[in-house]
Amino acid sequence: MKLLLLLGLLHGIAGRKFAKSVLPKEAVLLQDSKEQLKDANGTKEFVKVPGKGYCWGANNDEDTSRRIIHVSCDGARALCQRDCNCVAYACLPTKPGAVLYTDSNCELGCRNIAWLLNPDLITKAGFNELNNWFADGDCYKLACSAGYAVGDNSTCTPVACPQNSAGNNIPSGCTCYAGYSGTIT
Numbered sequence: 001m002k003l004l005l006l007l008g009l010l011h012g013i014a015g016r017k018f019a020k021s022v023l024p025k026e027a028v029l030l031q032d033s034k035e036q037l038k039d040a041n042g043t044k045e046f047v048k049v050p051g052k053g054y055c056w057g058a059n060n061d062e063d064t065s066r067r068i069i070h071v072s073c074d075g076a077r078a079l080c081q082r083d084c085n086c087v088a089y090a091c092l093p094t095k096p097g098a099v100l101y102t103d104s105n106c107e108l109g110c111r112n113i114a115w116l117l118n119p120d121l122i123t124k125a126g127f128n129e130l131n132n133w134f135a136d137g138d139c140y141k142l143a144c145s146a147g148y149a150v151g152d153n154s155t156c157t158p159v160a161c162p163q164n165s166a167g168n169n170i171p172s173g174c175t176c177y178a179g180y181s182g183t184i185t
Contacts, residue, residue: 046140053127054090055139064115067107070096087119088141147171
């Protein structure tokens with residue numbers, strides 16, 4: 001609880017009380033290095049971004065919808081996977097402390113949802129010298145397997161076949177019309 005209060009003070013919200021998050025017992029922690037989650041629409045993955053610290057955008061900021069939780073990296077990953085609005089998480093590898101980038105139970109930056117609409121705006125991890133207790137943190141953002149794109153509710157959905165081809169979507173296969181050729185990469 002002291003860690004959460006310290007984090008609150010560092011984020012300029014002194015005196016705010018935080019509820020201690022509890023990892024659901026039924027959560028399955030995945031050990032795959034790509035941290036994959038299979039869902040009904042395809043494969044939802046979180047990939048580590050370059051750098052150390054909180055998740056940051058191109059302007060060296062994290063001023064986006066988020067909440068602070070007191071769990072391990074495995075706990076943060078499991079909670080983000082279960083939250084259909086969570087597009088990234090940052091965590092400390094050696095002690096409990098994490099941030100979920102979501103609007104579910106939002107605590108900070110709740111009006112800024114740009115990252116929720118486009119996780120590719122998360123470009124790196126970083127921290128500032130005034131708030132360096134998260135200096136060894138890691139940031140993981142939502143990414144989809146080849147042939148899938150981030151769709152509604154932060155799920156990976158199949159991409160439609162390109163123009164001048166036939167098929168339902170890229171994962172199930174596309175065939176070029178007569179007179180056309182190409183490959184999908």
